[in-house]
Amino acid sequence: MATVSLKNLVKKYGSLEVVHAINLDVADREFVALVGPSGCGKSTTLRMIAGLEAISGGHIHIGDREVNNLPPRQRNISMVFQSYALYPHMTVAENMGFSLKIAGKSQDEIASAVADAAKTLGLEELLERRPSQLSGGQRQRVAMGRAIVRHPDVFLFDEPLSNLDAKLRMQMRTEIKKLHAKVQSTVIYVTHDQVEAMTLADRIVIMRDGHIEQVGPPEEVFRRPATRFVAGFIGSPTMNLHNALVSDGRLVFSNGDTLPLPGQFRDRVTAGQKVIFGLRPDDLYPTGHGIHSGEAAEVHAVEVPVSLTEPLGNETLVFAEFAGQDWISRMLNPKTLRAGDRINLSFDLSQSHLFDAKTEQSLRG
């Protein structure tokens, strides 16, 4: 088991820099998820940690060893690929025992290690099959078995669930979480799915265009997004984010509609400042159909027309028009609404976010 530390890590392809001097420390036995849209550099970062991609600058430490120029085999890591990358000419048992065979372990050692891993993952029945005879979920499990069989310092997962269907993905997510609890090792997990990141990780690293936007526990990146990007990326449905201008203790939207300036930001903005106002759908609800999490004084109700509803059973997403734009709100204990109905919409301003329009940084401080 080991820590992983990235210092000013840079990746360039020719003159194109795709990872810009990022810093990250992963604690021993920690589960860290790298998340971001495609092309944000998360997979490249993982491949640099694995040693599959040469680094263009900076340092990578695994444990107390600097591994900058070590080939993958000397880093004592294992990796689960998005494509599974099982060896098609070997059986499941051979796939899982391959690393031990290369390491020169005896047949008995290999057999018992493979049997252990197979038991952990429920693969005992499949050991003599070939990858082509397995279903997607089984292949995924074999890929994980291959990773755990030799007890590496660090596990690297590269979007391991993105080839599975939605139901299987949820199931495997749970299994990965259980597996981590069982094998207690350091994990770096790349995904573009923020739900996966939120549910699995101890800490989430949100990346964008080769930069790290924010690092923190799931709760923190959800509650206190550091930038407008993080606010928009984490959470489903996405946060309502709309441009506004600070004026006379109020937020003025483009069409002239206003909201009171939330109390927590009163000392942090100046009149005339351009800001982005953010409010999660959970904190915006038809009056009487939400959870009061803030002070009643900070809940501001406005009468607005409904433009669309998406019933989800136990709740309904209500799209309502305010300030010339659509806002997504979450209605608990839903009642039937139709487009055009006028409702009272409660804005829980104590839970709102403000970002500077230019820097896109949170003004919460």
Next chain:
Amino acid sequence: MDENQTNRIKQILLKIGHLVGLFIAMAIICLPGLWIVLSSLRPTVEIMAKPPVWIPESLSFDAYIAMFSGVGQGGIPVLDYFRNSIIISVTSTVIALAIGLAGGYAFARYRFRGKTAIFLGFMLTRTVPGIALSLPLFFVYAKLGIIDTHFGLIIAYVALNVPFTVWLIDGFFRQVPRDLAEAAQIDGCTRWQAFWQVEFPLARSGIASAGIFAFLISWNEFALASQLTRSTNSKTLPVGLLDYTAEFTIDWRGMCALAVVMIIPALTLTFIVQKHLVSGLTSGAVKG
């Protein structure tokens, strides 16, 4: 008649049509071979008869017996030719495969300057007819003193075959997902081990077909061999066929018998190797 029955009849007729078509195609492919075998067993009179005698009246192995008799009794140094053919074909195939393996892998896996141009250049060399090469090659070989040697023919055949083997093997390595070699490296392999343990076994069928291809080209090549060989030192079987032509006569029966002797090893090799030509071996490697 209801439409189900009409369709049924249509399907049967279609099937008969297919079978007849296939039979004709196979007959066109197989008849010359069969004719060679038959001709090697028939007296020359019957071979030359006009109108042709379709059904042989007598069959004998005289031509084969004569072939292996000493020179002067209608025999030719067939064992020498056979030895030469084997040495030259096998050696040139092994070399062409080794180069093809390295080249094909490089083209499939690495990016480098001028890749497309080099690849195209390789292919262009194959557009030159072999016979056009024979005179320049003859001059060069004469200067180097390697006419009538195994070495001379081997390098000529390697040059002939390398573009093909590179091209074929490149295609097969492209079908092996990159992730596999990377997974192998993570599992503790060096780049070299990853190649031999994972990528090579998966491309094996392609390499085998490239091998058959190269072997058959070398085995059957005549144009260059007829110019670059002189004696039993290096004459190959296809050139040996010419021994059956005299100033005024051609011993068709003997020629056919030698042709049969030539075909047998090639056929055997193809038969052995084709077992390995299992396609779809990579299925199940990655998402599928």
